[in-house]
Amino acid sequence: MADREPTIVIASDAAEAGRRAAESFIDVLSDNVEAGRERHFIALAGGSTPEVCYRALTEPPLRDRFDPAGVEWFFSDERCVPPDHPDSNFGLARRSLLAPLGVASDRIHRMPADEDDLTSAAAHYEHMVRSRVPIGSNGLPAFDVIFLGLGADGHTASLFPGSPALGERHHLVKAHRIESHGAWRMTMTFPLLWAARRLFVLATGANKAEAVAAVLLPGSDANRWPAATLREGSSAVTWFLDADVARLVERHRPT
Ligand code: 6PG
Numbered sequence: 001m002a003d004r005e006p007t008i009v010i011a012s013d014a015a016e017a018g019r020r021a022a023e024s025f026i027d028v029l030s031d032n033v034e035a036g037r038e039r040h041f042i043a044l045a046g047g048s049t050p051e052v053c054y055r056a057l058t059e060p061p062l063r064d065r066f067d068p069a070g071v072e073w074f075f076s077d078e079r080c081v082p083p084d085h086p087d088s089n090f091g092l093a094r095r096s097l098l099a100p101l102g103v104a105s106d107r108i109h110r111m112p113a114d115e116d117d118l119t120s121a122a123a124h125y126e127h128m129v130r131s132r133v134p135i136g137s138n139g140l141p142a143f144d145v146i147f148l149g150l151g152a153d154g155h156t157a158s159l160f161p162g163s164p165a166l167g168e169r170h171h172l173v174k175a176h177r178i179e180s181h182g183a184w185r186m187t188m189t190f191p192l193l194w195a196a197r198r199l200f201v202l203a204t205g206a207n208k209a210e211a212v213a214a215v216l217l218p219g220s221d222a223n224r225w226p227a228a229t230l231r232e233g234s235s236a237v238t239w240f241l242d243a244d245v246a247r248l249v250e251r252h253r254p255t
Contacts, residue, residue: 004233004236006238007236010241010243010249013243017202018053018056018202019052021050021053022056030065030066040071042144042147043146043147043188044074044075044097045147045157045202046149047089048092049202049203049204049205051092054096054097057101058096058101068102072107072109072132073093074143076193077188078110078158078186079113080183080185080186089111111125111186112124122171122186123173126173129172129173130172136195136234137234140172141172141195142196143195147201148200150208150212154214154225154228156226158186158187159229160181160226161180161223161226162223163178163226164176172189173187190230194230196235197236198235199238200238201230201239202240203241203245205242212249214228
């Protein structure tokens with residue numbers, strides 16, 4: 001499949017980048033409703049960057065522009081910690097988005113990365129995704145939007161440079177040990193990310209400028225810069241950047 005050109009949104013700062021992502025998210029839900037689709041399937045990113053986006057969705061004016069009742073919330077990756085641990089991606093989403101929106105617990109699908117048997121837990125999460133998320137044209141679950149972040153090393157979700165999981169093409173969710181972190185993670189794999197209708201990648205901060213430039217450079221080494229692989233799927237990929245992280249990107253201007 002030919003690589004799809006990503007959309008690049010360059011905001012003046014991190015808060016504005018988060019707001020632009022939140023606005024685009026609401027536009028997706030509005031388009032779905034106009035097309036007669038009342039249910040929406042979203043996977044949330046971890047890390048710290050998405051918090052400004054999540055919080056913008058819980059406050060006026062954006063809060064008043066969508067109905068969260070039709071949304072089912074999933075996660076693109078998770079650390080192997082309990083849900084109330086400060087490092088939990090679920091915990092970040094619960095504090096900054098899901099609880100403030102009053103999302104019912106049966107609409108929230110936490111990645112069970114704190115279970116003892118992580119291989120079985122990953123398989124169960126995959127089975128649940130396959131059973132709940134509408135199947136797209138390529139026979140895989142097609143999320144409406146998967147939010148993702150980017151590490152300064154070019155990782156996205158928990159797909160890190162040099163990881164065997166980068167080449168996983170059968171399992172849609174995997175648990176694996178991240179040698180650079182000395183810890184286990186659970187993550188969606190590229191086939192599931194590629195099947196999403198849209199990928200919203202949020203990256204801000206000067207420390208990631210080299211990674212963003214490398215990832216967006218056509219033909220870059222995807223084993224070294226894993227997020228470069230996102231372009232190989234059928235998803236419409238949109239990057240939400242701030243000026244600091246975009247300083248090495250050719251089209252350097254707030255849009
Ligand atoms: C995670 C994320 C990971 C994150 C990047 C960026 O679990 O950590 O899924 O991919 O998006 O590491 O993290 P920051 O937003 O904290 O810079």
